[in-house]
Amino acid sequence: MVVYAGQGDPERTLALLWRTPGDGPPRRGPKPALTVDAILAAGIAVADESGLDGLSMRAVGERLGKTAMALYTYVPTKRELIDLMYDHAHAGLVPGLPGDWRQAVEAWAVALHERYLRHPWLLQVSHARPVLGPHEQTVLERLLEVLPDVAVRATVSALFSLVRGSARTIAENRGAAAGTGTSDQEWWTARSRLMNDLVPDFADRFPRSAGLPPVAWDKAAREAFAGGLNLLLDGLENQAGRRNG
Amino acid sequence: MVVYAGQGDPERTLALLWRTPGDGPPRRGPKPALTVDAILAAGIAVADESGLDGLSMRAVGERLGKTAMALYTYVPTKRELIDLMYDHAHAGLVPGLPGDWRQAVEAWAVALHERYLRHPWLLQVSHARPVLGPHEQTVLERLLEVLPDVAVRATVSALFSLVRGSARTIAENRGAAAGTGTSDQEWWTARSRLMNDLVPDFADRFPRSAGLPPVAWDKAAREAFAGGLNLLLDGLENQAGRRNG
DNA sequence: AACAATAGCTTATGCCGTAAGGAGTTGGAA
DNA sequence: TTCCAACTCCTTACGGCATAAGCTATTGTT
Numbered sequence: 001m002v003v004y005a006g007q008g009d010p011e012r013t014l015a016l017l018w019r020t021p022g023d024g025p026p027r028r029g030p031k032p033a034l035t036v037d038a039i040l041a042a043g044i045a046v047a048d049e050s051g052l053d054g055l056s057m058r059a060v061g062e063r064l065g066k067t068a069m070a071l072y073t074y075v076p077t078k079r080e081l082i083d084l085m086y087d088h089a090h091a092g093l094v095p096g097l098p099g100d101w102r103q104a105v106e107a108w109a110v111a112l113h114e115r116y117l118r119h120p121w122l123l124q125v126s127h128a129r130p131v132l133g134p135h136e137q138t139v140l141e142r143l144l145e146v147l148p149d150v151a152v153r154a155t156v157s158a159l160f161s162l163v164r165g166s167a168r169t170i171a172e173n174r175g176a177a178a179g180t181g182t183s184d185q186e187w188w189t190a191r192s193r194l195m196n197d198l199v200p201d202f203a204d205r206f207p208r209s210a211g212l213p214p215v216a217w218d219k220a221a222r223e224a225f226a227g228g229l230n231l232l233l234d235g236l237e238n239q240a241g242r243r244n245g
Numbered sequence: 246m247v248v249y250a251g252q253g254d255p256e257r258t259l260a261l262l263w264r265t266p267g268d269g270p271p272r273r274g275p276k277p278a279l280t281v282d283a284i285l286a287a288g289i290a291v292a293d294e295s296g297l298d299g300l301s302m303r304a305v306g307e308r309l310g311k312t313a314m315a316l317y318t319y320v321p322t323k324r325e326l327i328d329l330m331y332d333h334a335h336a337g338l339v340p341g342l343p344g345d346w347r348q349a350v351e352a353w354a355v356a357l358h359e360r361y362l363r364h365p366w367l368l369q370v371s372h373a374r375p376v377l378g379p380h381e382q383t384v385l386e387r388l389l390e391v392l393p394d395v396a397v398r399a400t401v402s403a404l405f406s407l408v409r410g411s412a413r414t415i416a417e418n419r420g421a422a423a424g425t426g427t428s429d430q431e432w433w434t435a436r437s438r439l440m441n442d443l444v445p446d447f448a449d450r451f452p453r454s455a456g457l458p459p460v461a462w463d464k465a466a467r468e469a470f471a472g473g474l475n476l477l478l479d480g481l482e483n484q485a486g487r488r489n490g
Numbered sequence: 491a492a493c494a495a496t497a498g499c500t501t502a503t504g505c506c507g508t509a510a511g512g513a514g515t516t517g518g519a520a
Numbered sequence: 521t522t523c524c525a526a527c528t529c530c531t532t533a534c535g536g537c538a539t540a541a542g543c544t545a546t547t548g549t550t
Binding site: 272273274275276301302303313314317322323 | 505506507508509514515516517518
């Protein structure tokens with residue numbers, strides 16, 4: 001499932017995101033048994049455990065001892081709930097970054113990468129038409145504070161692509177391992193055996209791929225992330241240096 | 246929806262992917278009214294029009310004048326159908342690449358980027374536990390043929406992240422525009438007005454973000470892709486040069 | 491005491507993937 | 521020629537989903 005942000009009533013969503021205090025007259029009916037925060041926490045817990053596909057209004061309600069429909073008093077639709085969860089899960093990232101810009105950018109990328117791995121469902125929420133909540137905005141602001149003054153737009157975009165792409169690969173890998181019960185090694189050896197039988201001329205047709213098994217083990221993927229980040233930062237340093245001298 | 250590849254019977258899937266000819270005895274029952282290829286084409290057409298969320302077995306069957314259940318004779322599950330569609334949609338990419346490695350890598354990335362934009366649902370199929378069909382394998386092999394002999398693993402990973410990340414942003418943006426009926430400009434100005442009302446101190450709290458509106462218009466996103474690719478290739482050239490001299 | 495507003499329930503609608511099983515069609519064996 | 525095994529494709533059914541509609545019970549205000 002891919003979720004596009006901000007489809008509901010934008011005013012209501014933004015008010016919830018930025019927590020404009022309810023300005024209406026004092027509430028009249030029965031006391032609310034829930035809060036938006038409690039629903040958020042429950043939703044994040046469910047999504048952490050079962051992914052965004054396992055996040056149903058029923059499941060969130062059940063975790064709070066309520067029915068699915070009870071949530072609709074607090075949150076307009078499931079989409080808005082995910083928007084709120086998304087922003088909330090970005091809270092408290094990178095409070096302080098080192099002074100050296102290259103180290104700082106690297107630290108930023110690693111921290112975001114780790115956050116994505118802690119809440120893999122974040123990667124299923126679209127990055128276009130941004131939610132623009134306070135916490136994700138802070139993450140972006142921190143990066144902009146340390147980025148050298150060159151190709152900012154392209155660098156931001158490339159960094160997000162790299163971090164999200166790598167995290168996605170690792171998260172999906174973990175999900176596949178957990179969901180199927182077969183480890184990477186098991187899967188790969190079984191797959192290799194089958195391929196040998198079915199496509200015996202594989203090594204002839206794809207000599208370089210055959211020499212580079214496209215396995216995305218956790219460790220290999222992390223190294224690839226570090227290496228890719230290094231490449232990008234090299235390029236950035238190069239361009240910044242060229243510009244300044 | 247995110248789809249993990251290769252969950253079904255791996256042998257059957259691989260046989261379908263690589264089209265090991267049906268080796269059994271001559272068919273006995275009524276003549277098949279469908280073919281796997283026809284189902285694939287119909288599935289791709291549906292996914293192109295309505296995305297992977299709109300891809301239901303009922304919809305694919307309907308396009309072929311059949312019921313949903315008729316498809317299950319040819320394809321074990323929906324998942325396998327998506328795997329087959331995924332590989333098929335990679336066919337015929339980058340038949341020839343220029344001699345200069347930097348130009349070649351750039352051409353490869355641009356071609357893949359365009360392919361993703363033509364079939365945005367490709368981006369919703371997981372890249373972990375690869376489908377390993379012949380067409381996607383060819384795409385990887387072409388890249389490996391032209392890549393300089395440095396940090397191959399990291400470069401491949403970073404390139405895929407960049408291409409997929411950028412394409413995802415653009416595709417999601419288009420999807421949001423098409424789905425909501427509001428253009429980027431409309432959306433952005435409306436959102437700005439609301440933010441001004443709800444968060445009047447935004448520019449004070451996020452001065453750099455405020456100076457860099459995180460809009461992902463088609464054109465801006467394409468430029469960001471080109472710029473990010475340049476950064477990465479600069480870094481690669483840098484490392485390759487350092488190694489060779 | 492009466493009322494307006496609100497919370498949270500039950501019910502219902504129309505989607506989805508696909509399991510189960512039945513009806514009709516075909517080629518080969520007897 | 522007859523008959524059956526193999527095969528295609530259908531109908532039906534199940535349990536899941538988001539959420540619309542409408543009901544009841546609770547609360548603060550008048």
